[in-house]
Amino acid sequence: MQKEENNRIRVDIYGHEYQLRGKASVEHMRLVAGLVDDKMREIAKSxxxxxxxxxxxxxxxxxxxxxxxxxxxxxxxxxLLERSQERPQGRFEL
Incomplete structure (x- = not known):
């Protein structure tokens, strides 16, 4: 059985460096770390x-x-989508 490769990345969150490891892409992990950093900074301002x-x-x-x-x-x-698909379409026939 082949083992899935984990990506590793170093990120900075609120001035602290962390190493993240996971199956997600490096870009996704950067995005997640950026979201956490942004949220912490937003809360810290208030x-x-x-x-x-x-x-x-x-x-x-x-x-x-x-x-x-x-x-x-x-x-x-x-x-809503399921309900709209269940309704009969307003078709006219001669």
Whole structure:
């Protein structure tokens, strides 16, 4: 059995260097790290006294909230699509 290769990349998140390893592409891992870094910086602007741990947890909570909202919207759109496909098309015949 052939083992899948993991990609490795060094990223900077909020001034700290981390090595990420995973099956995702390097570009995807950079994008994810950038999202986390951006969210931490956004939260730090409004809450400059937060320590790193609290900042990281708040960033994770905010990202999870965004994810769950988007997933709910996606599921609602799928239901709308399914309903629209179930309706008979307004076809006329002579």
């Amino acid at each position: 809450n400059p006294r937060l320590d790193l741990n609290r900042l990281a947890v708040l960033a994770a909570v905010n990202i999870a909230d965004e994810y769950l909202r988007l997933r709910q919207e996606y599921e609602e759109l799928l239901k």
